[in-house]
Amino acid sequence: MVTETARRLRLSDVLVVDVDVHVNDVPGALAPYCEMPWRRSLEHLVGVPARYLDIPGYAPALKLDPPFPGGFNLRSVNTAAQMAEELAAISVDIGILFPDHLLLMAQLPNEEYAAALARAYNRWLAEEWLHEPPLYGALLAAPQDPADAAREIARYADNPKVVAVYLPTSGVYPLWGHRKYDPIFAAAQEAGLPVMLHSVSAVTPAFPFNIDQFDTAMARHTVSHCFAMMANMIDMVTTGVPVRFPDLKIAFTEAGISWVPFMMWRLDKEYNESRRDIPFLEDKPSTYIKKMYFSTQPVEEPENGRDLVAMMQIFDGENQVLFASDWPHHDFDHPRQVFDLPLSPEARRKVMGENALKLFKIPAPAKVDGRVRWD
């Protein structure tokens, strides 16, 4: 007789969609896809030694920290075939691609150059990565030129492998709630593509990245993603983005999920006395936050996993949380880390993949004997 325990759901039984994996977008790779005169700039950068997320004039980062004594786990993925193979090795069936270095592109002051880089990245992504069946892409929207970003969204709207719009969030100024970005939100809503905010550690004067006071890299990294998500969520809610674009799906990445209840309750508290200050909203802020999406990585590791599940229930996490690994970065999560949370079997399937399939409108591939057959 087969017992309940023996029939328990295994990781290989569920479809795993990973909403945040990174491709190594070095200047030399993008150069052939970049228009003049900026192709020349990328060619000049080919000879510059590339450090992790630190390329002057391309991925600007004020690196304050000493090289970590004893080294640092560095991995990069340079081809679609390598990505497909490595994702399969960590039990991921489908991956949504984001850049490495252009995570820092919001800090580039030259508007023409930034827009050209975004166009080059998008072409490179579409032509060199998305042919692999498990790989889908997030289009890069340059905040420096919202009108051009909107044109890019319209250009790729019919590409079935382009399933999201990536909003660079590290050092972005002004924050993503500013009305100047409305063309991007309008285009994404029109195309039916969710927007995904993604940050990365950086030190810049733009709030909330003025984090030079911390003694250590760990301190900076503790706040760099989640403060960015919090600041931009506050800005987007208080300027009414979810009201002005009611069909726009908004996703927050790489900040874990336990900050979400805090933001809901904090904003709701302020709203009591300050509704007039944000008259765009038709209901309390948490109403809108519960319709947003949150990716898991770096997933919290509390002593008792039930505490994290309880937090997810506060914001309808069963339907709004998306598994992410952040492969191949140093702080990636193996799918098992999220799969093993004490979720119901139904919630587990949703969080590991079904929520993402629905959000990105990806046709569900069949999984037989623990593997997706793509042919």
Added chain:
Amino acid sequence: MADHVVARVDELPDGERRIVRAGKLEIGVFNVRGRYYALPNVCAHQFGPLCEGRITGTLVAREETNWSRAWVQEGEILICPWHALEYDLTTGRCLAYPKVKLRQYPVRVEGDQIVVSV
């Protein structure tokens, strides 16, 4: 329902209020451009003395205003003195929470007296 005399008509001009006791309740009676409205003197938030608050207008931002802020409902908005929650005097509705609507009590004029039924 019991009737309670609020004031003489000439004692409650446009834009003014009276707070009266009706049994265990306190009721605020307001004259908004010649029409009378009555609400409980209790905010739905932390039970502050709502009817003692400022009477003003409010801000909206909608598609029709091109998402810019517009000043509306001058004289129709009551702001709780404790935490500034706004209520529409004419409907009892809390502006921040569409589901929250205060009870409204009927007000009528008998001779030169304003009477509220509680």
